[in-house]
Amino acid sequence: MVQPHLIVLDLDGTLLTDEKVISEKTKRTLLKAKDAGHEVMIATGRPYRASKIYYHELGLHTPIVNFNGAFVHHPLDQNWQTVHSPIELKVVQEVVESLNRDQFENLVAEVMDDVYVQYHDEKLLNIFSMGDPRVTTGALRDYLKDNPTSLLIQSNEKSVPTIRKYLADTKAELIDHRRWGDPFPVIEIVRHGMNKAVGLSHVAKDLGIPRNRIIAFGDEDNDLEMIDYAGVGVAMGNGIGQLKNIANEITKTNNEDGIAEILIDRLRL
Template sequence: MSQKLIAIDLDGTTLNSQSLISSRTAEVLGKAIKAGHYVSIATGRPFRMSEQFYRQLKLDTPMVNFNGALVHKPYQKWEFERELSIEKDIAFEILAQKEKLNLDFVAAENRETFFINDLNDFEGHFFATDKVTEANLFSNLTTNPTSLLIKTQHQFSAQVSDALSKQFENKIDVRTWGGPNAILEIVPKGVQKAMSVSVIADSLQIDQKDVIAFGDEHNDLELLDYAGWGVAMSNGIEQLKGIANDITNKTNDEDGLANYLEKYLAL
């Protein structure tokens, strides 16, 4: 079998509902790497909230963060690296509508820094850090962020997404995170995972037909469409299943990705 690039989403796909990678999933991904394939994470999460999984899987491949706004090779200089950003004024304009849109918090970040509107809204476990001081407040945001993260309630999610997409129509795209929280991510217009995974494939000289991708949510649509073989999780959204080449038999809580990959690659 030719060498494959396996692009894996995290929330709702590689991670179970406790936001962990099971030992079985880690073992199968390890076997795929030993068999000569590449495993690359492609997530909406920032690097600091996905770094632990990169380390757990002992990866040295490039990865995609912020739904494609950042493609980089962690801990190394990499000639194909790129990071795109949003005008910071957009962050302040969204923050001004926090009450109107029923937002719990607004956070802005790039690879190194992040800012949140109010320290009372801060959930340390969610942001994978406890180092938060006045320095992280929005008033200190002086550069253009790579991504904005907003949290709302599930019942408002679609409405918030529509309102912001209309208001800033040619500047941003609004993406949904998988997982238990109603998290919307705002990225520069036209940014999506497939664009950045194709950069990784080119850098590794892997043909598009040899890219296998796994996902569960709206932010995986372009990725599964781009991949030579796109696999939707059985717990994924219907729209994604509609464009996928195949669907796992089991959910992210039953090692659906691992079981599928083991059979598909005959590991």
């Protein structure tokens, strides 16, 4: 009999197809894994409000890692020790004040599931509207009063390297930042030291599952630490080269049931 494993799933580009759904084969395989006594959890850069639909679709009962590790909680257990590691408001204010107006299109700060948007933009608001958050529009310096879980700078291709160099030169001990490429250039900022591996280690310890029995799936640079941490780190076929270089295994793409292929083989499902 295979010992209980912890299966960790990134969402976009991993668990979800390009149509943002869980395929029938992958869903069936994950449910079979749960029935066999394995634990299944989500670790995503998304906020909880934009990931809970998939949490409930899979019938999960585990903690979830959101905001790339900056927010870890248990949706079904209020007594579980929630971990929220936001950025200091003062640091965010300094970053915002350092930006020239021609360097960015918009700014978005999230305090868990509350959204603060500098400039009203229907396209941007559509992206952040999943889960029906409370949205405040206006200058962040006037409306943002709490330490934010994350800050997003919607920039332009020309300015991204300049902004990231400034952040690296002046705020390296306080914040970490990553680049999104889709649907437009975005720099995501979280508190220094926050990544999915930090959240995963917290959950794995709580569940009593050692690293050698963790199977984690990802596709992007925000999965690097998690894939490196897991006993079996799996890069999706559609994943970036850097992730494939450090992964223990490379599977098929998110549109080809890559997750199911590995689990059926590894866990003898």
